[in-house]
């Protein structure tokens with residue numbers, strides 16, 4: 001019979017042995033440059049203008065759209081489990097509320113302003129962020145105000161978006177997060193907040209590197225915000241545009257952004273890494289978007305991945321790439337997993 005041999009090699013190369021660095025569960029935790037913890041999680045909330053709304057979104061498993069009367073009872077158990085922050089998206093459902101300039105975005109009786117006030121009252125410790133964009137509220141579904149030829153009117157868009165941001169801050173939002181990607185809005189929002197006497201207590205979180213792509217579909221179902229014509233490729237970044245993202249990051253830091261969002265997350269880890277280098281003094285936030293979330297769920301349902309394992313693996317990747325915060329639809333699951 002053949003006898004297996006062991007090769008007698010010189011073992012003096014001690015630096016080749018890495019396993020001793022992670023052979024114990026505690027060591028594997030020590031190897032994390034950043035540990036995923038509950039205070040990093042920001043949970044997106046869709047609030048509609050039907051106060052009694054409680055609608056499941058088919059393409060976004062486990063996520064519902066709520067009216068203001070249904071929000072508190074849904075959130076209370078999550079806050080009790082350690083949820084520290086939410087980001088609000090308004091969804092106007094009523095006929096005739098959308099117009100070319102997104103008037104409904106900061107309607108004092110609209111879902112976002114009413115939602116801010118309710119959450120501040122019901123959950124004094126909860127940090128309230130507001131997505132700021134016009135696309136949910138414009139009749140054409142674009143993120144800004146348009147010229148007659150359908151292109152973005154930058155000046156009008158930015159001044160409208162800045163007004164909306166200031167009105168959210170006036171209503172009590174702790175943080176405004178403009179997601180429109182129209183040039184120059186950070187500067188104008190910051191100036192508007194200073195003029196309103198709110199800049200010292202309002203965090204401006206810029207979606208500085210938001211890429212146009214195929215991952216926002218379920219969100220558009222939830223927020224009813226698909227553009228009625230054209231696409232967003234002239235203001236959101238092209239997926240290959242790493243250089244453009246670096247320029248946008250530098251620009252938004254120079255305009256006074258307090259924090260930076262990279263969106264989507266999984267396919268843009270190089271951008272997160274760039275952001276943590278370019279914006280090293282600011283917290284970087286990854287946005288694990290609706291399409292990424294829906295894909296993980298679909299793969300888990302098919303038995304291709306285990307949801308919990310893949311959730312930790314993907315979100316750990318964002319932290320490794322430089323993110324410190326994560327906007328994620330998986331926040332409720334993570335609150336349970338991190339309590340185990």
Ligand SMILES: NCC(=O)CCC(=O)O
Pocket residue numbers: 131133179215216217218219220288289290291
């Ligand atoms: N401003 C938010 C989006 O554009 C979409 C996010 C998502 O797909 O989850």
Ligand SMILES: [Zn+2]
Pocket residue numbers: 133134135136142143179180
């Ligand atoms: Zn938008």
Ligand SMILES: [Zn+2]
Pocket residue numbers: 133135179180
């Ligand atoms: Zn958006």
